[in-house]
Amino acid sequence: MTDGFCVSIERCRNIYSIVNSPTPPSRGIQNYIKKAACTLPEVERSVCCQPMEVVPASTTTSTTTTTTSAPNVIVPVKTGTGPVIMIGSEPDPGATLNWSMLPTTSCGTITINRIAHGNATRVFEFPWMALLRYESNGELSDRCGGSLINNRYVLTAAHCVRTSSSIKLVKVRLGEHDKTKEIDCHVYSDGEQDCADAAYDVDIESMVVHKEYNRPIKFRHDIALIRMVREIDFSDSVKPICLPVNEDTRRKVLPRYIITGWGTTEQQALSDLLLQAIVDHVPIPECQQKMNENFLYVNLADEWQMCAAGKNLVDSCQGDSGGPLGFSVNVAGSRFVQFGIVSAGVKSCGKESVPGIYTRVTSYMNWIVANMQP
Secondary structure, eight states: OOOOEEEEGGGBHHHHHHHTOSSOOOHHHHHHHHHTEEOOTTOSSEEEEOGGGBOOTTOOOOTTOOOSSSOSOOEEEEOSSSOEEEEEOOOOTTOOOOGGGSOSSSSSBOSSOOOOOSSBOOTTSSTTEEEEEEEETTEEEEEEEEEEOSSSEEEEOHHHHSOOTTOEEEEEEESOSBTTOSSOEEEOTTSOEEEOOOOEEEEEEEEEEETTTTOSSTTTTOOEEEEESSOOOOBTTBOOOBOOOSHHHHTOOOSEEEEEESOBOTTSSBOSBOEEEEEEEEOHHHHHHHHHHTTOOOOOOTTTEEEEEOSTTOOOOTTOTTOEEEEEEESSSEEEEEEEEEEEOOTTSSOTTOOEEEEEGGGGHHHHHHTOOO
């Protein structure tokens, strides 16, 4: 996270928008603004502002001027060491969104044209997979997954970002396949090898969590964006996934999907190797019934969530949280498109007849683009 600048309050977009809003801010936001106060010579009121929110000194700010190109205000909710967590709102109706930030032709590239048999993946097969790394007591651990959606952002679940004070999300690991190997290689039948570049960690600049996460109902709006501190270079082992940008893709209801992650295996231990599984689509009414039958008190919403279940106890598990649910579809050729984010499931993982719950990405496309920055 970069240091802030002490500027006049009029030059800080977020805070100035809040104090001039006709709706009184919450007590938490008021406290944040008070803590952001700083002293600037000959300035009546000044605040510590993040660089990306500072309006240039030559810009004239007016309380009556609005723009349709900007999303709703993103309000910081956590200060201190480590990346800042922001609250992201849905964009205003009619707002102009910068869809060019999401790739449509250089994403979801399928390098191995096959349907998975078994759960092991191959090198280069899912180059958009990201590992989220957390710091606790001076040590790094992997606790969630995510998907690379462009050269600066990773898409994940809100519950992977909103952690306890003793566990901080600090890094994104890209290009990983087998954690036990420094260099991952695919060996062909003739003995030839194709090796990937070494996996690497990238620091986090900021994170955005949906404003309504867990409100009014638990597991609702479980989505977040992670902005890395720098643009990353794409390679054979690091590429973005496609998101359902166009309307035709959003309307698709597929019979099955693929989930990927380093989650808990049937031995209840985190896997060192990236795993995959095929899961079948489960309609929300059927999924809700399964939850009720198993005394799992979750109120599902078809608009915001989707369900899927695997056969023979195949499911997403702890450690897969935040990872993508997707499949290959015909979008400017055959491309892997993300339709869901692993959100919640039973603790036993793969418990028979109980589907996993996923955030429905197609319902959040406007939110995603509105809360990204170039």
